[in-house]
Amino acid sequence: MNNTELKPFYFTYSMDGKQDYTGGHIIIWATNSSDARRLYKGIYGLYPNRLLNFAFEYDKEAWEKSGERNCGHGFNDKCHEEINRP
Numbered sequence: 001m002n003n004t005e006l007k008p009f010y011f012t013y014s015m016d017g018k019q020d021y022t023g024g025h026i027i028i029w030a031t032n033s034s035d036a037r038r039l040y041k042g043i044y045g046l047y048p049n050r051l052l053n054f055a056f057e058y059d060k061e062a063w064e065k066s067g068e069r070n071c072g073h074g075f076n077d078k079c080h081e082e083i084n085r086p
Contacts, residue, residue: 006084009036010063011054013080019053020044024078033057039083 006029013021030036040052047053058066 004031006030007032008060008063009033010058010060011036011040012056012058014055019055021080024080026081026083027079029082029084033059039085043083 009028009030010025011028012025013019013023015023028036028039030039036057037052040054044053
């Protein structure tokens with residue numbers, strides 16, 4: 001695999017209403033986790049405690065193993081946005 005090839009990273013949200021979305025997830029296409037987090041920070045900024053404001057992050061392999069994508073109870077089965085930028 002070419003090192004510059006983009007891969008999907010999945011960022012999930014809790015149901016408490018204190019994050020950018022309530023439940024669901026977004027997908028950020030990036031070369032690695034650090035780049036995906038940099039893109040996330042550039043779009044959504046930081047939470048007041050200076051942390052990125054999402055519940056969990058998964059690469060494609062972990063996402064497919066996690067069961068999050070097809071949980072069926074509305075938590076993470078909705079994709080709010082897909083981001084693919086340099």
